[in-house]
Amino acid sequence: DAGITQSPRHKVTETGTPVTLRCHQTENHRYMYWYRQDPGHGLRLIHYSYGVKDTDKGEVSDGYSVSRSKTEDFLLTLESATSSQTSVYFCAISDRRGGMREETQYFGPGTRLLVL
């Protein structure tokens, strides 16, 4: 999985509790992404980062926040988890550079989150 780890790999939590998922890369890639994958919806972008402390919203960002204090780590926080956030979460990285119009993303193994 191209030097990408996600932790935890599985988590069960209760509605209303905060949850933080971690993505760690050893590739020194500039871009990092958080997706959620749900049946019938495919892969949807939550947030992404284009550098340390530089982040932007994706398609389904409500209820999620992110932080990137180091190149290698990208954290996804569910401020107050809801049952609708039960999903599989994937982190991805890419080495897209300014002016480079081709980007391949490399995915982590995923985190299965169940919100009861």
Add this chain to the structure above:
Amino acid sequence: SQQGEEDPQALSIQEGENATMNCSYKTSINNLQWYRQNSGRGLVHLILIRSNEREKHSGRLRVTLDTSKKSSSLLITASRAADTASYFCATDALFAQKLVFGQGTRLTINP
């Protein structure tokens, strides 16, 4: 809404047969990519085709792109049981900093 939409949603064929899946998209793109996802795993990049290319090959994979119809197809020849997976197209739209993925085609290869 998703930029790319795959068709069919599910495909089941016999080992040795060819598998074709299609992707349609809505806006102008820089390139289109195909990814594979094995059950319980992350996505893996298969092939990228640029907007000025019409066909590309990689091993048993053949990808075509028709920008006038905003569509692409992925052909897997001589399928094997190990090709059983979900396949996603992803579009890299003009002026975007991110890929947009379709909902995927679930391919089952029967021995």
